[in-house]
Amino acid sequence: MGRLAGKRILITGGSTGIGEALVARCVGEGARVAFCARSAEQGAAVAAATGADYFACDVTDAESVRGFVEAAAERLGGLDVVVANAGGSVGFAQWPDTPVAEWRATIDLNLNGTMFTCQSAWPHLRAAGGGSIVVISSLSAVMAVGRDQLGKMGGMQPPPEYQASKAAIDGLMIHLAGRGGEHGIRVNSIRPGRILTDKLLGLFGGDAEAAIFWPHYRELQLLKRHGHVDDVAHAVVFLASDESAFVTGQILNVDGGAVAHL
Numbered sequence: 001m002g003r004l005a006g007k008r009i010l011i012t013g014g015s016t017g018i019g020e021a022l023v024a025r026c027v028g029e030g031a032r033v034a035f036c037a038r039s040a041e042q043g044a045a046v047a048a049a050t051g052a053d054y055f056a057c058d059v060t061d062a063e064s065v066r067g068f069v070e071a072a073a074e075r076l077g078g079l080d081v082v083v084a085n086a087g088g089s090v091g092f093a094q095w096p097d098t099p100v101a102e103w104r105a106t107i108d109l110n111l112n113g114t115m116f117t118c119q120s121a122w123p124h125l126r127a128a129g130g131g132s133i134v135v136i137s138s139l140s141a142v143m144a145v146g147r148d149q150l151g152k153m154g155g156m157q158p159p160p161e162y163q164a165s166k167a168a169i170d171g172l173m174i175h176l177a178g179r180g181g182e183h184g185i186r187v188n189s190i191r192p193g194r195i196l197t198d199k200l201l202g203l204f205g206g207d208a209e210a211a212i213f214w215p216h217y218r219e220l221q222l223l224k225r226h227g228h229v230d231d232v233a234h235a236v237v238f239l240a241s242d243e244s245a246f247v248t249g250q251i252l253n254v255d256g257g258a259v260a261h262l
Contacts, residue, residue, distance in 0.1 A: 002030030003241045008076040008128075010069065011035040012059055012117050013086030014052070015042035017197035018136065021229035022083055022236055023052050029237055031081070034072035059086045059113030060105075062120075069120035079124040081240040084114040084169075085136045089162040103161040110165035111172070118176060122185075130184025134239045135173050136232075139193040139255045141166040166191075170251060177249035186248035188239045193217075193255025196226040222257025 009026050013019040014035030026033050027050045036057035037043040047054035053075050057068035073079050087110040091102035114135055125131040140163045170189050177187040194200075194217050218224050235254050238244055253259045 002028065003237055003243065004081075005030030007031040007080045007240065008073075008078055009033045009081040009083065009240065010072050010076075010079055010117075010121060011083040011085055012057070012065075012113065013037060014054075015039055015046050017199055018192065018195060018229050018232050019085045020046055021233045022085060024050050025230070025233035025237060026081075026083075026240070027052050029241075031240075032076050034076055036068045036072075036086070059116060060108040062112075062116045065113070065116040066120045069117070069124070073121075073124045078128050079121055080128055080131045082117065082121040082125065082131070082133045083136070083236060083240070084117045084133070086113050086117075087136065087165075089158055091161075092159055094157070095160045098160055102159070106159070106161040107165050107168075110162070111168045114169050115172060118172070118187075125180075125185050126183050131186070132240050132244070133173075133176065133180070133185065133187040134236055135169050135187070135189050137169045137173075137189045137191045137251070138162075138166040139191050139253070139258055141170055141191060142259065173251075174249055181248065186239075186244070188244070188248060189251045190232060190235050190239070191251055191253045191255065191259075192232050193221070193227050193253070193258045195232060195254075196228055217258070220258050221255070222260060225256070227254065227256055 004026055009031045011019060011022050011033060014023040015037030023033055023035050023046055033052035035052055036055045038058055040056055043054040055068045055071055058064045090105040093099060093102060118133055140158045145157045173187050173189040180187050232254050235252050
């Protein structure tokens, strides 16, 4: 029996990186999992490897999200846990050269996609008598970067629209936690720091230690190692499980102590 035995879990953005790790870990802990992704090929591969149910979905489209949530709830027989993980950055232009189209696309992906997911899943969690929502934010929500720091990180600073969207996700979480209490719905946020995903590692030719930003982050973090997708998965399992039954409205930083150092 795993820590999530019997839980019916919905995960967005489950085909790569952190999301892929979340699907695998939740299944490994005994949950029944339905996840979505835009890439059918990657989604099918994760489903085959884990036994989770894959659904195609574009989280920037409210109707697409609603269809995914309804289909997932029907397949699983209801929902107990929702993990709003889908997100990313559409562009990397630095302020003040932010294209309006990139701003809107990133807000759509991160903030609106999270809202659509939580909104569509809310009735199912109420019908289940409560449950847990975990939204994936980012250290970027609170980490300001000036010219000197940007140079140390080799320009690897998320753009303004990414930071703004992740800060807004934390605000949405607090609102939902307030509204969810009377229904037994817990809502919490996880803020990953710099996590060494396959995508990020690929940007550095597979040599994470040679990445120009790493010496800066190693100095910033209290724990002197890279963050890994499993670090985030461990935190999600805790917030999804009954071990956190009295935890809501909280932000859990999974960043090696970087926030404490800021």
